[in-house]
Amino acid sequence: DQQVKQNSPSLSVQEGRISILNCDYTNSMFDYFLWYKKYPAEGPTFLISISSIKDKNEDGRFTVFLNKSAKHLSLHIVPSQPGDSAVYFCAASANSGYALNFGKGTSLLVTP
Amino acid sequence: DAGITQSPRYKITETGRQVTLMCHQTWSHSYMFWYRQDLGHGLRLIYYSAAADITDKGEVPDGYVVSRSKTENFPLTLESATRSQTSVYFCASSETALNTEAFFGQGTRLTVV
Numbered sequence: 001d002q003q004v005k006q007n008s009p010s011l012s013v014q015e016g017r018i019s020i021l022n023c024d025y026t027n028s029m030f031d032y033f034l035w036y037k038k039y040p041a042e043g044p045t046f047l048i049s050i051s052s053i054k055d056k057n058e059d060g061r062f063t064v065f066l067n068k069s070a071k072h073l074s075l076h077i078v079p080s081q082p083g084d085s086a087v088y089f090c091a092a093s094a095n096s097g098y099a100l101n102f103g104k105g106t107s108l109l110v111t112p
Numbered sequence: 113d114a115g116i117t118q119s120p121r122y123k124i125t126e127t128g129r130q131v132t133l134m135c136h137q138t139w140s141h142s143y144m145f146w147y148r149q150d151l152g153h154g155l156r157l158i159y160y161s162a163a164a165d166i167t168d169k170g171e172v173p174d175g176y177v178v179s180r181s182k183t184e185n186f187p188l189t190l191e192s193a194t195r196s197q198t199s200v201y202f203c204a205s206s207e208t209a210l211n212t213e214a215f216f217g218q219g220t221r222l223t224v225v
Contacts, residue, residue, distance in 0.1 A: 006154075034213070043202050043216030044155070089154060099145055099170055100214060104154035 003027045004092050006103035013110050019077040021106050023090030026071065030092040034100065035064060035075050038087045047088070048075070080110045115139075118203050118217035125193050125224055133188045133220045135203030143206045144186040145170075145214065146178065148199040155202065161186055193224045 005024045013019045023033075031052040036044035050057040050064045050073065057064050063076045077084055087107045091100040116137040125131045135144065142163050147155040157170030159178040167178050175197060177189045186205075190197055200221050206214040 004154075036216075041218070043204075043218045045216070046213045049213065091155075099157045099160050100155075101157075102147075102155040104152065 001026075002104070003030075004090055004101045004103040006088075006090055006106050008106050009104070010107040010109070013080045013108065015082055015110055015112050016079045019075075019080045019084065019108055019110065021075040021077075021088050021090075021108065023073045023075075023103055024071055025073075025092050025101075027092070027094065027101070028071070029094040030101070032093045033064070033066060033073050034091045034093075035062075036089040036091060036102075037084075038089060038105070044089055077108075080108075082110050082112055084108060085110050116203060116205055116215055116217045118201075118220050121218065121220060123220060123222045125190075125222070127193060127195060127224055129193050131190045131193055131222070133190075133201055133203075133222070135186045135188070135217060137184055137186075137203075137205040137215075139205065139207070139215075140183055141205035141207050141215075142183070143208070143214075144180065145204040145206075146176070146186070146188045147202045147204065148172065149202060149219075150199050158188065158201075190222075193222075195224050198222060198224045 034049040035047040037047045038044040048062045066073045087105045089105045090103040119134045145160045146158040161167045161180040202219045203217040204214040
């Protein structure tokens, strides 16, 4: 059963606007959350992460918000750029686990 | 060059054949992982390793074998390839068990015919 869910397979946003990618999780043991970005024919690359002790983490144009009570996190990209067009994976891990649980990914297209 | 490399990048094999996918990292990370990416499933963990000679199963281990005789290498072997193992395989490594940031290779696209 999928423990990390990205319910939007795709998202299209105009350049300069905000992109919001959403992720839900079911396992309350998850305490660390990451976003990975993946271009075609390349491996995923780490983008930003957040610990469960925080509710927000910001890195340049990228901000991740965590709502533990709702078991929901979101990635905001402001302003969106065409180079942000990629598949974004949400991932989560539990302190006692070694591996990441991934969502199915959301394909973001930023149009000029 | 420092990093994590996978070989081959592309492989076509026949059903029933044994095939080995290679993964090599230069950071001396303790933890290494194999994932497969399939349409509609995202990335799923096949096997992982906490150190040389220590490996364990992930979510989808059936039909795969791994070994870790050296810290830097983590080969994945399909003992008798099946069409359902057609996928893109990603190797990753991380410094700590908490997996705060895993670094991924470029992937191996495997087709079983």
